[in-house]
Amino acid sequence: MIVFASRTGNVRSVVSKLGVESIEISEGLLLDESYLLITYTDGLGDVPEKVTRFLEQNKEFCKGVVVSGNSNFGHTVFGGAGEKIAATYDVPLVRKLDLRGYQADYDAIQMFYEMRVLG
Ligand SMILES: Cc1cc2nc3c(=O)[nH]c(=O)nc-3n(C[C@H](O)[C@H](O)[C@H](O)COP(=O)(O)O)c2cc1C
Numbered sequence: 001m002i003v004f005a006s007r008t009g010n011v012r013s014v015v016s017k018l019g020v021e022s023i024e025i026s027e028g029l030l031l032d033e034s035y036l037l038i039t040y041t042d043g044l045g046d047v048p049e050k051v052t053r054f055l056e057q058n059k060e061f062c063k064g065v066v067v068s069g070n071s072n073f074g075h076t077v078f079g080g081a082g083e084k085i086a087a088t089y090d091v092p093l094v095r096k097l098d099l100r101g102y103q104a105d106y107d108a109i110q111m112f113y114e115m116r117v118l119g
Contacts, residue, residue: 001035005051010100011068025054034063036117041069045080059089063117068097
């Protein structure tokens, strides 16, 4: 399962290219299976609030995080949400995407998904 948050459509587009079962974060979502989290970055390198609320209720099943950001924000905050989630919940930061990313990103995400989420 891929769980995602998308505000302006970039993450949604990435998820659609992966061809994997997915669900968008909504208030009160509770999961009972392993998942890969894909989120955008908000503020100045911040985790979107709805993602934080989701993780607080579902952290035990999170196997890794993929983050989308915009490298124009500068390297200190680019994709900062992914770094914070990886550190706080002790999960791997699988990939940092600039906006919608590239084919090489999708290949790496799919490989991680098969080995560490399904596997
Ligand atoms: C208000 C706002 C703040 C943002 N802050 C950051 C940031 O600190 N670091 C970063 O890498 N990207 C930042 N972004 C860029 C988004 O994370 C990026 O465009 C992402 O691809 C959006 O994904 P989405 O289209 O699925 O919502 C920000 C975007 C907005 C609108």
